[in-house]
Amino acid sequence: MLLLSRPMAPSNVVLLLIGLHGTGKSTFAKAATGQDVKVNPTGGVDAYTKECNKYTVDFKQRRFIIIDTPGMADQNTIEENLDVLQQVADQLQNLDQERVNGVIYFHSIEGARLSGVDRDNIRILKKICGDEFFPRVAFVTTRWDRIRRSEWDPILVPRNRDLETERMKLLPNGPSIFRFLNDGESHKAVLDYFAGLEDGTAANRGDKKARRSGTG
DSSP states (O other): OOEEOSOSSTTEEEEEEEEBTTSSHHHHHHHHHOSOOOOOTTOOTTOSOOSOEEEEEEETTEEEEEEEOOOBOTTOOHHHHHHHHHHHHHHHHHTTOOEESEEEEEEETTSSSOOHHHHHHHHHHHHHHOGGGGGGEEEEEEOGGGSOGGGIIIIIHHHHHHHHHHHHHHSTTSOOOEEOOSSSSTHHHHHHHHHHHHHTOOOSOHHHHHGGGSOO
16 A cells, blocks of 8 residues: 655655546646646546656755556446555556655546545545545645636635535545646645645645635
C-alpha cells in the first residue's frame, strides 16, 4: 500500500492526484507545472492517463513532485477502484517515489453532489491514510471554466458550498474545498497550502484562498 509521510528530502513535496475519469487531474498537472501533459478535452472514460506520470515544478522555494494517476471509473465497484489504487502504489515504487506528502482529490463542479463512488474512494483513502493525514488531503472542484460565468453565483457557488458540507463529514480535519478554474492562477492556492503544511504556516481554509481569484 501507499506510504504517506513527510518527504525523504526536506525541499520536496510529493502530491498524488486522484479522482474519477474526466475530473481534471491532468489539466491541473499541466497548469501547475507548465509541462506537456496529455489532456483529454472531452473528459470521457477514454482519458489519456493510463499509468502514473511524474511532473516537477519549483514553487515557494520547494520542489513539488506531482504524480498524475489513472482515473477511477464511476461504474467501478469498490474492489475495482481499490485495484486502481494498488496499481498506483505499484507504479509509484517503479517511479522510485513511494513516499507521498499529500493527496489532491478532484471532483467536477458539473456534478451537484458526490457520487457513491466518490464517497467509497474517500473512505478507501481514509483507511489507507488514517485520520491524522486528513489535513494533507485537499479536495478540489474543477471544470468551472466549462460553465458560463453568469451561472457561477446562482448555481455553482451554492453547489460548491453543499459539497463543502459533504467534504466536512468525510474529511473533517482537511482543508476547505479549493476551486481550480484553469486560469493560470488558482492552482497556486493548492500548492501554497501544501507548502504551508511543510513550513507549519498552512491555514485550514482552502476556499478562502480560492476566492481571491474572484470565485465568489
